[in-house]
Amino acid sequence: MVVSANGVSSYHGRTSTLFEEAIQERASGAELNHRMPDEWTEKGLVAEAAKQSQLEEFNYRAGTLDFDGVDPELGMHLLSLHWNRQHHSFCITYRPAFMRDMACAGPYFSKILLNAIYFGASKFSPRREVRRDHDDVRTAGWQFRERVRNLLGGALDRSEITTIQALLVMTNSLFALGDERSAAWLYAGLAFRMIIDLGMHVDAPDLGSPRKFSDEDVEIRRRVFWGAFVVDKIQSLYQGRPATLRESDTAVPIKFLDTYEELQNWQPFAYSMENKKYSGSPAYSVTTFTSLCHLSVVMSDILSCIYTERTFDQSAVELCATLENLNSKLVAWKKALPKHLDFDPIKSTQIPPPHVLSLHAMYHVLTILLHRPFVADGHLYNTSRSIPVNSFIICASAADSIAALLRAYDRAFSVRHAPYLISYATYVAATIHVRIAAKRSTDSEARENLETCLGVFRDNSKTNWAVRRANAIVESLIKRLGVNLTDPGGESSGVSRSQRRSSLAGPDGPRSQVAIGGSGSHSETVQHLRQHGHQGLTFSEDASPSTGWSDIDGIIQSFVRGQDSNVEDATTGRMGVVEDQQMQYRAPAAATTGGVIGFSGAEPSSSSADARHGMDGHPTTWVGLFPDGAVSGAATSFDDLLFGFNGSALDSSFV
Incomplete structure (x- = not known):
């Protein structure tokens, strides 16, 4: 770290002329000699957090809190919503320091961060005075967004932690609007640049800075960095773009010592209050x-190994080895999950807070993201059938788990105000359920699960406008695959249909407003195959599902455009680009370039010829493009891309 004459500190690594190794080593040694045990640090942080919690109400009544001109009662209302909702999702904001410095103009409070919090909380507020159009929730917080814009101009000349926090809060809020994806991406990018500028990607005790960081400083820097790391991966996933922050460039432990909020009683007052029980x-x-931070590291590995432009350079053997390695990381994460965070939506009698449900939803989403490309590869299906079969079984199991989570979420909190992550998980699960439903009877569990997903889309679309794109894609896929629902998208599906099934109410209160799935051979099959498919991901040539899925071949082939009997000619697809993240098999002559997952049909060099052939020795050609990628002579169209289905290249198709 270098401190300039005006007191501004900035990070410079070993290649910079500003880096002085001797100073770095002296400062690091001094830090090591004076570092207190974590137990002492934790006690100090918890004590300070408890003290500041008591002072919040005192400072509010004393009128010392700076609400930036907003009525104090309204300002406190919006802050309370934030502390109850977004704060628990990513821990980007640190409440003790923010509320303390809000009363004394300290360094961890700024008006740009305050207004970013106002903006993010406004759409969850029932108070119409925060809306420009009282009847349109999408206009909620407009005045706070304008205030952020005005303040941001003067905040870009110098990196500040509060500016980083504000940009990250704005990123999450803007993306959910649906038509502000570029703004969300740019705000996040600015935050990441400022993080590097301040050296927050290196743990404070290891920076060798002449400035002494307090325990609170270290805690805040760690929380903000890892919050940004998570946001980076989620934005990369949503928008189908490369991530910015790489774990290999970081030296910040996933260790947070202020545990004051861990056991605080949480009530869902910022969510629906319909369930008083x-x-x-x-x-x-x-x-x-x-746990979310650890999962985001696995997410980073999945995105960098499976969803990159150069993944198509790998052979089938290499990709399958990658699949097994990444799957083992997901399994290890699940096994290491603390017992109090483990949740079975079918068996559990107590539903945890929404951020815990979101954590589980993300795990199941990543499971599908990892395995679905291997289901959709026609070449693997012909040469090593057990791989797509096992991957499909795992995807179906994860999709069922997501549907069960959605019902539990809706039963306790209502999906109307659920965060966008829940809707994205709904979309990912729906892409699996619709294909199973196309091969099952009208009263199958897959159809009930699909109706659950459609009900979530409808209920959540007012809060998160971006959900409408997901709904449009799934509705189009339903039509293409010939799935007949009771009243898709209408009043008899999802909400009202589930209300008629009152006998299937869950143990935690009133009936879910989303369709409840039934039971039958599909559930039994998934339960049986989950025991054999998730542990170790063993691929045996004689692996096959039980009789519950007699048409598993047809289901798997429906992932490859043009292979399903219900599918119209692929050349009539309205998008005209290859289905994203699905591996399409073609003859080498029809090969394209720029794949997310796939192989070039070009002849490989002699040194890598063997690696460029499939398991049977024949040339492989797997193609799957980013939505922004160019396609040469594409003969297929995508329906339900997962990685980046919010890409700007598709905007004209969803106007």
Whole structure:
């Protein structure tokens, strides 16, 4: 770290002329000699957090809190919504320091961060004065967004932690609007640049800075960095773009010592208040965030290994080895999950807070993201059938788990105000359920699960406008595959249909407003195959599903455009580009370039010829493009891309 004459500190690594190794080593040694045990640090941080919690109400009544001109009662209302919702999702904001410095103009409070919090909380507020159009929730917080814009101009000349926090809060809020994806991406990019500028990607005790960081400083820097790391991966996933922050460039432990909020009683007052019977739960904020950070590292590996432009350079053998390695990381993460965060939506009698449910939803989403490309590859299906069969079984199991989570979420909190991550998980699950439903009877569990997903889309679309694109894609896929639902998208599906099934109500209160799935051979099959498909991901040539899925071949082939008997000629597809992240098999002459997953049909060099052939020795050609990628002579069209289905290249198709 270098401190300039005006007191501004900035990070410079070993290649910079500003880097002085001697200073770095002296400062690092001094830090090591004076570092206190974590137990002492934790006690100090928890004590300070408890003290500041008591002072919040005192400072509010004393009128010392700076609400930036907003009515104090409204300002406190919006802050309370934030602390109850977004704060627990990513832990980007640090409440003790923010509320303390809000009363004394300290360094961890700024008006740009305050207004970013106002903006993010406004769409969850029932108060119409925060809306420009009282009847349109999408206009909620407009005045706070304008205030952020005005303040941002003067905040770009110098990196500040509060500016980083504000940009990250704005990123999450803007993306959910649906038509602000570029703004969300740019705000996040600015935040990441500032993080590097401040050296937050290196743990404070290891920076060798002449400035002494307090325990609170270190805690905040760690939380903000890892919050940004998670946001980076989620934005990369949503938008189908490369991630910015790489784990290999970081030296920040996933260790948070302020545990004050961990066991605080959490009540869902910022969510729907329709269910008055929810008894509350410990917040589990710190352990949930810690687990999310570890999961985001696995997500980073999946995105960088499976969803990159050069993945198509790998052979089938290499990709299958990658699949097994990444799957083992997901399994290890699940096994290491703290016991109090483990949740079975079927068996559990107590539903945890929404951020815990979101954590599980992300795990199942990543499971599908990892395995679905291997289901859709025609060449693998012909040469090593067990791989796509096993991957499909795992995808179906994960999709069923997501549907069960959605029902539990809706039963306790209502999906109307659920975060966008829940809707994205709904979309990912729906792409699996619709294909199974196309091969099953009208009263199958897959159809019930699909109706659950459609009900979530409808209920959540007002809060998260971006959900409408997901709904449009799934509705189009339903039509293409010839799935007949009771009243898709209408009043008899999802909400009202589930209300008629009152006998299937869950143990935690009133009936879900989303369709409840039934039971039958599909559930039994998934339960049986989950025991054999998730542990170790063993691929045996004689692996086959039980009789519950007699048409598993047809289901798998429906992932490859043009292979399903219900599918119209692929050349009539309205998008005109290859289905993203699905591996399409073609003859070498029809090969394209720029794949997310696939192989070039070009002749490989002699040194890598063997690696460029499939398991049977024949040339392989797997093609799957980013939505922004160019396609040469494409003969297929995508229906339900997962990685980047919010890409700007598709905007004209969803106007």
